[in-house]
Amino acid sequence: MRTYAVAVRRALTLGAMALGDVMLVALMLVGVVLSFGLGMVFVFPSLTKAMRCRTGQARKLNAEWLGIAIPAPYLPAPLPVRPQPDGWYRHDRQLYKTGRWPDWQNRWQWLIGDPATWRDGLWLFLSPLAGAFLLLPLALAGCAALAVGSQDSPAWPVALACAAVVALAATPHLLRGYAWWNLLLLSPTAESVLAGQIQRLDQARLATVDSQASELRRIERDLHDGAQARLVAIGMTLGAVEELMDKDPAAARALLGKVKEASSTALVELRDLVRGIHPPVLAERGLGDAIRALALDSALKVTVTVDLASRPDSPVESAAYFSISELLTNAARHGGAERVWVDISGHDHALRVVVTDDGSGGADPSRGSGLRGIERRLAAFDGVLAVNSPQGGPTTVTFDLPNALAERHQNHKAPPLPRGKMIIVGLGWGLGWLPLFPQGMVAGVMKIIDLEHRSWFLALYLPEPLQWPLIAFNILLGLSMYAAAMLIPLQHARRTRLAEVAPTRLWLGRC
Incomplete structure (x- = not known):
């Protein structure tokens, strides 16, 4: 009740x-x-x-x-107008001193369009x-x-x-x-979903380009300050060896030993650099084994659980690998953790990773930590990051990469209409005429012409004050049945199109 x-x-x-x-x-x-x-x-x-x-x-x-x-x-709302190199703002073929009028025009066109x-x-x-x-x-x-x-x-x-x-x-x-x-x-509609996705992908593309540029600068700096400097030193040492070869063979032999050590060190640095770009174990063995290898090299006690029916694409694996690596680094450097649990699983074609540590907590992406870099890395794949890190711990970081495990080149058949809705559609088309026409419109006409023969018009047998309300109810009922019979299949078809257009998204709120 x-x-x-x-x-x-x-x-x-x-x-x-x-x-x-x-x-x-x-x-x-x-x-x-x-x-x-x-x-x-x-x-x-x-x-x-x-x-x-x-x-x-x-x-x-x-x-x-x-x-x-x-x-x-x-x-999506239009982005603010940016000035040209000469300081003027352009809208269509006109120039303005300020961006106020172009922004208003863009907003007007956005609303009306x-x-x-x-x-x-x-x-x-x-x-x-x-x-x-x-x-x-x-x-x-x-x-x-x-x-x-x-x-x-x-x-x-x-x-x-x-x-x-x-x-x-x-x-x-x-x-x-x-x-x-x-x-x-x-x-x-499917158009608005696509427009929102395009805007998000544009922003993710810009963030990815910036991230790649910074990564290239880091690689250039590491090569310049590390392997390149050692190779230059090796070349100078070999020049000294060449001069000492005839004068002092013992000193030349000692310098050659140093050259050997320097070349080994340079080789290790180059391998570490290559491993930082894309680990070989990730390409050969997949994400699960790569994370297990990363856990063996970590100073923390890391427990890795993997439950994947299929292997994601290489870019997705790389994004997930480096995101987990950054989380392990944060747990050791900022959280003071001793144990970390990494769970990798698949949920409805989405790759879900949950990293939990027993550290002191207090992680916040807004404070400019490595979590912002993880967000930018995942944004390129339409990923979502959720952080739960109260003061005192523990810290739980969850991120989802939608459609990372979706099977490609597969013909998806549209799901049929549910049985309950099929019954409603059938009743609407099969019985909608009964309240609409004979018990609704025709009964109303008979009421207007004041026909004495009531026949089988149910509304005419009721007391006078209830006849018109029942006639109106019958008309509305018939129209509603026909409307339901038409709109339910349309709504089901539109949901199917939206499911094809929009990726499966798990919106995780920030705790």
């Missing part, structure tokens, strides 16, 4: 909010006329912001009250109708109570109780339909 009471309360709240959208719809219509009819384009961004605030509230309530989360569908803006407008325009449909059973129950009570019939308590039971039973189903309707108009 408590569940139905909560459903009624939520239905009343959502219905009242939807009916209150009439004022916002009127305001939006006035804003559209002012923006596009009278040229007052500066009004449109403010109205769009108000509309997005209302639809954002609807998405939030849809997730909290109706159990269906709807992500924001908007295209985003399909989600117009879909939000359509949702807002139809919101009062959806709210009325949501409140329909409760309104019918109230009309039944008033009608039966006005006739002074001793059976009115029973009728009132029946109407209340019907309203309570229908409310959860109407809330579920309202959630589907919100999902249909307020969910992101």
